[in-house]
Amino acid sequence: MHFQNILVHLQFHFIGNYALKQPSNEPISPVHFIYIAHLTTENVSNVLYIAKKKTIKDSEDHTTTLSSLSGDVGVLHLLESEENLDWVLRTGLHPPYMVIMESALFTRSVMMKLKNGSSRVAGVAVVVPSANPPQGFSPHNKCPNENSGVYSESYGPTLAHCNTTVWNPLGNGLSYEEFDFPIFSLKDDNDTQLIKQCYVDHNRPVNGSDPQYPLCAMQLFSHMSAVTNTATCMRRNTNGFTFSPESICEPLGDHNIWAPAKPLNTTQKGHKAGESMVMATLDSRSFFSEIGPGAESAASGLITLLAAAHALRNATQEAQLSRTIFYTFFHGETFDYIGSSRMVYDMEKNQFPIDLDNVHSVLEIGQVGLFSSSKVWLHTDPVSRRNGSVEEEVKKLVSNLQTAAKGLNVSVEEPGVTQPLPPSSLQRFLRARPFPGVVIQDYSSSFANMYYQSMFDNADSLKMSYPPNLTPEEQLNYVTDTAKVRAYMMLRLLVNTANFYISVERQTSLPTVLVQHLLANLTGSTANVTQEDCKNQRENQDDKESKHVSYSWVQGAAPPNSTERKGFCVRSTVHGTKALSPAFELEDYNSKDYSTWTESNWKQIKGRIFLVASHDLEVNQSAKATHSRVLLNGPRCQGLYRLLT
Amino acid sequence: MTAAVFFGCTFIAFGPAISLFLFTIAREPLRVIFLIAGAFFWLVSLLLASLVWFISVQISNKESASQQKGLLIFGVVLSVLLQETFPAFHEVFKCFFCFFVLVSGLGFGFMSGAFSVVNILADSVGPGTVGIHGDSQHYFLSSAFMTMAIILLHMFWGVIFFDGCEKRRWFVVAAVVVSHLVVSCLTFQNPQYVSSLVPTYIIMLSMGIWAFYTAGGSLRNLKLCLTCKDKDFLLANHRPR
Numbered sequence: 001m002h003f004q005n006i007l008v009h010l011q012f013h014f015i016g017n018y019a020l021k022q023p024s025n026e027p028i029s030p031v032h033f034i035y036i037a038h039l040t041t042e043n044v045s046n047v048l049y050i051a052k053k054k055t056i057k058d059s060e061d062h063t064t065t066l067s068s069l070s071g072d073v074g075v076l077h078l079l080e081s082e083e084n085l086d087w088v089l090r091t092g093l094h095p096p097y098m099v100i101m102e103s104a105l106f107t108r109s110v111m112m113k114l115k116n117g118s119s120r121v122a123g124v125a126v127v128v129p130s131a132n133p134p135q136g137f138s139p140h141n142k143c144p145n146e147n148s149g150v151y152s153e154s155y156g157p158t159l160a161h162c163n164t165t166v167w168n169p170l171g172n173g174l175s176y177e178e179f180d181f182p183i184f185s186l187k188d189d190n191d192t193q194l195i196k197q198c199y200v201d202h203n204r205p206v207n208g209s210d211p212q213y214p215l216c217a218m219q220l221f222s223h224m225s226a227v228t229n230t231a232t233c234m235r236r237n238t239n240g241f242t243f244s245p246e247s248i249c250e251p252l253g254d255h256n257i258w259a260p261a262k263p264l265n266t267t268q269k270g271h272k273a274g275e276s277m278v279m280a281t282l283d284s285r286s287f288f289s290e291i292g293p294g295a296e297s298a299a300s301g302l303i304t305l306l307a308a309a310h311a312l313r314n315a316t317q318e319a320q321l322s323r324t325i326f327y328t329f330f331h332g333e334t335f336d337y338i339g340s341s342r343m344v345y346d347m348e349k350n351q352f353p354i355d356l357d358n359v360h361s362v363l364e365i366g367q368v369g370l371f372s373s374s375k376v377w378l379h380t381d382p383v384s385r386r387n388g389s390v391e392e393e394v395k396k397l398v399s400n401l402q403t404a405a406k407g408l409n410v411s412v413e414e415p416g417v418t419q420p421l422p423p424s425s426l427q428r429f430l431r432a433r434p435f436p437g438v439v440i441q442d443y444s445s446s447f448a449n450m451y452y453q454s455m456f457d458n459a460d461s462l463k464m465s466y467p468p469n470l471t472p473e474e475q476l477n478y479v480t481d482t483a484k485v486r487a488y489m490m491l492r493l494l495v496n497t498a499n500f501y502i503s504v505e506r507q508t509s510l511p512t513v514l515v516q517h518l519l520a521n522l523t524g525s526t527a528n529v530t531q532e533d534c535k536n537q538r539e540n541q542d543d544k545e546s547k548h549v550s551y552s553w554v555q556g557a558a559p560p561n562s563t564e565r566k567g568f569c570v571r572s573t574v575h576g577t578k579a580l581s582p583a584f585e586l587e588d589y590n591s592k593d594y595s596t597w598t599e600s601n602w603k604q605i606k607g608r609i610f611l612v613a614s615h616d617l618e619v620n621q622s623a624k625a626t627h628s629r630v631l632l633n634g635p636r637c638q639g640l641y642r643l644l645t
Numbered sequence: 646m647t648a649a650v651f652f653g654c655t656f657i658a659f660g661p662a663i664s665l666f667l668f669t670i671a672r673e674p675l676r677v678i679f680l681i682a683g684a685f686f687w688l689v690s691l692l693l694a695s696l697v698w699f700i701s702v703q704i705s706n707k708e709s710a711s712q713q714k715g716l717l718i719f720g721v722v723l724s725v726l727l728q729e730t731f732p733a734f735h736e737v738f739k740c741f742f743c744f745f746v747l748v749s750g751l752g753f754g755f756m757s758g759a760f761s762v763v764n765i766l767a768d769s770v771g772p773g774t775v776g777i778h779g780d781s782q783h784y785f786l787s788s789a790f791m792t793m794a795i796i797l798l799h800m801f802w803g804v805i806f807f808d809g810c811e812k813r814r815w816f817v818v819a820a821v822v823v824s825h826l827v828v829s830c831l832t833f834q835n836p837q838y839v840s841s842l843v844p845t846y847i848i849m850l851s852m853g854i855w856a857f858y859t860a861g862g863s864l865r866n867l868k869l870c871l872t873c874k875d876k877d878f879l880l881a882n883h884r885p886r
Contacts, residue, residue: 073772214776610773
């Protein structure tokens, strides 16, 4: 499977220079350098460049490599409209150009034109606005995960590939295109103003005449070492073969978090009456890595499930239920169902505490943040419902849900037409076996989310509907129910701080850790266990057996009269298992059945602006981006400039 | 700013000095040793000057820009004075003929030129050029020219200073020190490069002529040399004192 394109969020900062900031702000002469060059860290670079502060890491899938380790240089051009592209692609005199655009111009048609003219394009920088575009924006596909779900030529062929309904009509597929130049995102702040000012001062044609050298230029570094596709890249990893193993790309992965409502009885594997799995997804993404707010696509569902788990805690402890509830949070569902495919695989191979035989039914909570007119939709799979027993179970599920919703101001309906399941983890379970399952969503035929898997899927997109003219305090009081308050606060916490992108396996994403501990706290109970025992996962010193409970130590809050925190141990049934695609276990990197997404290793990600003299004076290659996919992974290349970080 | 600028500035700055080295010094190992010794003594003087400057900066008020500028001037002056004390070590080598003074002066010049221009050259290889903060475009070029002037000046000063010390003509020594100070302080005129470069070159030419006559040269020798009748005119014109 091919790599796809992820880009970088970059912050430009102006680096001031102490020694050079003389009263008249002039550069120091060379003679002065005799005396102070060795004494201070500031140097000539600061006269030359406006550099950026340390940036956040980048991850990429596609070969958006810069041509070389020394970055791509291009003359700045502020794109004013789509017609203005002509200057960049044809008429401009100083290619290659580094195109700066507002996010309104970040559309498929503009980017495709730039892609086709990429010999004249050194890179693109997109200025991210503070407000979401009202017309919506989704760089994902129109039919997400269409090849990794359950629908195919052999299973519901008329329903496959979004033939009946297009789930993500606003999708422009940009995230899955290959670009030969780096694409960075810029926050709309003072530094971006600096860049625009530099363009206006030096690069803008005045009265129809062409701008003359020296021109303002930008250099972007985002060298990615991966190549072509996963199979080639994994083959070239040298792990285990050399003294200093270097990996050029790593598989995407993280952990699935799951918790049965009651601890499992390990001796009775395989013959229990059945678990009802309730699942939600942990991850999201955007076009730019490191921005993955995922408010509606991930946070809404998982918060709902957390709240439900908490609400049901007491009920499930006390009541004698014939079936237990199995709360599950899958990671990596955005990338062809990494988490759910792995769990199904483990179940099939008997490497999971429960088998597929134990699963009685499945309920999934999808995107539920935007339900309009208080309607919530229940999606089911029509193909599996052709089976009589499955149909019966599904009908029971649906009627149970409708009964439960009667007391609330929410109406629960099924879409009246025969249509496939939306992209959901349930599809992977259906690939194994026809389970009765229902997916709860806030839409019936296409996403209500106008910013699906984009950087705009944030708190604003959730449109928390308050009556207007409320101050923030009043808004908080508006939500009266304590359960709702708790859910609301969890939502704000997640949406404002967490990046839902899954990243590589050795990096655990923040939502995973948060959900694991939140779930433990909300479904578990305080245990009288010392800190040491707690951290060693045992009840006390004599406890040697491995049980299906887990212990986590909570730091706790400081009581009112002291500053020392009072910690305690929480005993719960929460576990995490690896969410790595089975393709990497089987080493089948061309697998059609499982996700094969990997992330490239990368060198430093940074950028800077400066003036350039004529290109004729450059001896190295003019900034372009089609060649030298350098596979060497040396130590971080600092280049010739000492950038202050 | 690109490789072209890098090579251009390098050759401007070090060209005359390297050609002098190649034609007159490289053949004789003893001269090379004196060259290195001269460079070393310059480094020592730099070390002392920088120690003083470093300490004074640490104890000064870092916020006050005028104080820092004053410290800079003080550092420049002190360094010049320290540099001028080191040729006194040449007294040790008095027994050798005075050509070595030229050589060690050139060593002085090489090292000082290196320190003044190498980091500028290093940055000139990259894609950027000076100007984004509004500074003049001619930064690299004028730095290179200034460096060339200073390297040659060190050489001339060496000859004149030694001669002055030998003949106990203290006004000559004072003139050397004063002209060194003047040249260093002229750099404070940057970025008005014309007002710093032109006087420096005038001083260099006059020092050059003075050193030429001090070393025993004359118009007649010059004519002979140019018509290739006297091969190594500098050596040949040494007169024992």
